[in-house]
Amino acid sequence: MLPVTREKRTLHLNSASWHRFMAVPALLLFSVFFLYPLCRGVWTSFTAWDGFSTPTFIGVKNYRDFFHDDRALRDIQNTVLFALGSAPLLNILGLLLALLMNRTFKARAAVRSLLYLPAVISPMIMGSIWYLLLQPKRGLLAILLQRVGYISNTNWMLSGGSAMLVIVLVNVWQYAGMTMIIYLAGLQAIPVEHYEAAELEGASRQHIFRYIVLPQLIPALKINVITNIIGSLSVFDAILSLTDGGPGYDTESLSIYIMRMCYGNKTGYSTAVALILFVIILIPVLLSLRFFNAREDR
Numbered sequence: 001m002l003p004v005t006r007e008k009r010t011l012h013l014n015s016a017s018w019h020r021f022m023a024v025p026a027l028l029l030f031s032v033f034f035l036y037p038l039c040r041g042v043w044t045s046f047t048a049w050d051g052f053s054t055p056t057f058i059g060v061k062n063y064r065d066f067f068h069d070d071r072a073l074r075d076i077q078n079t080v081l082f083a084l085g086s087a088p089l090l091n092i093l094g095l096l097l098a099l100l101m102n103r104t105f106k107a108r109a110a111v112r113s114l115l116y117l118p119a120v121i122s123p124m125i126m127g128s129i130w131y132l133l134l135q136p137k138r139g140l141l142a143i144l145l146q147r148v149g150y151i152s153n154t155n156w157m158l159s160g161g162s163a164m165l166v167i168v169l170v171n172v173w174q175y176a177g178m179t180m181i182i183y184l185a186g187l188q189a190i191p192v193e194h195y196e197a198a199e200l201e202g203a204s205r206q207h208i209f210r211y212i213v214l215p216q217l218i219p220a221l222k223i224n225v226i227t228n229i230i231g232s233l234s235v236f237d238a239i240l241s242l243t244d245g246g247p248g249y250d251t252e253s254l255s256i257y258i259m260r261m262c263y264g265n266k267t268g269y270s271t272a273v274a275l276i277l278f279v280i281i282l283i284p285v286l287l288s289l290r291f292f293n294a295r296e297d298r
Helices: 006-044 061-066 071-101 108-120 123-133 138-146 160-188 193-199 205-216 218-233 237-242 252-261 265-295
Strands: none
Touching: 006 265, 061 265, 071 160, 071 205, 071 218, 071 252, 071 265, 108 160, 123 138, 123 160, 123 237, 160 218, 160 237, 193 205, 205 218, 218 265, 252 265
């Protein structure tokens, strides 16, 4: 084994130092825009602050008040219910669309673009469009139903259960195309030789999907599941534009609750609720990461 010369050792140290130096700007940005706001937010959550006056330290009172607030607990329930409905549907529909769009047919590029198009529209605008479409008697959907002989004056937004269902479906309709694109990229990364070898061995479509497609879609699954969990638990725009949290507070999410508490001169309290929401999102994200990382290692 040849000895390492002094010049090579110096070059290696200089290279390592240069790499560390190049990471400094990223670390500074991360500290300024994430670590500092997070630490400041933790401190603010232990204070009574209206956003203008000097904060007053009150300990864990904000957290105690939150778990004794029936409206806040109802908002947690609404947020979790929305996530349980939205995230699985987004992944199932996105995967089905990706499997269809992975086939060769005429106008495939145009169909892919149309499916993805709703994702580039602002959720506030999309929610407002669907709000007008779903209006009883004068909405486009009601008019089309009347044309086919079905007359209904039902207002889907007057019931908490039906309103939540509408919000979930609108959200899935808007973002299924984005989920599809990620799955489609995963499908196109699978070598054609794997399919050909499986067909030569006499494998059925179900076996090909289970033992060839799904294992190689783990990275795409991880991205979609985690992003959909984060997006669903932090839902804001779709609910605000469609129902404004109504009727009453039946569809109000925790994000909307945070905004209203902040504008209600309860900045310290709203910061505490934001940290609670952060933990609510962090738990399923970490569990999902652990699950998919274990599958990737296999």
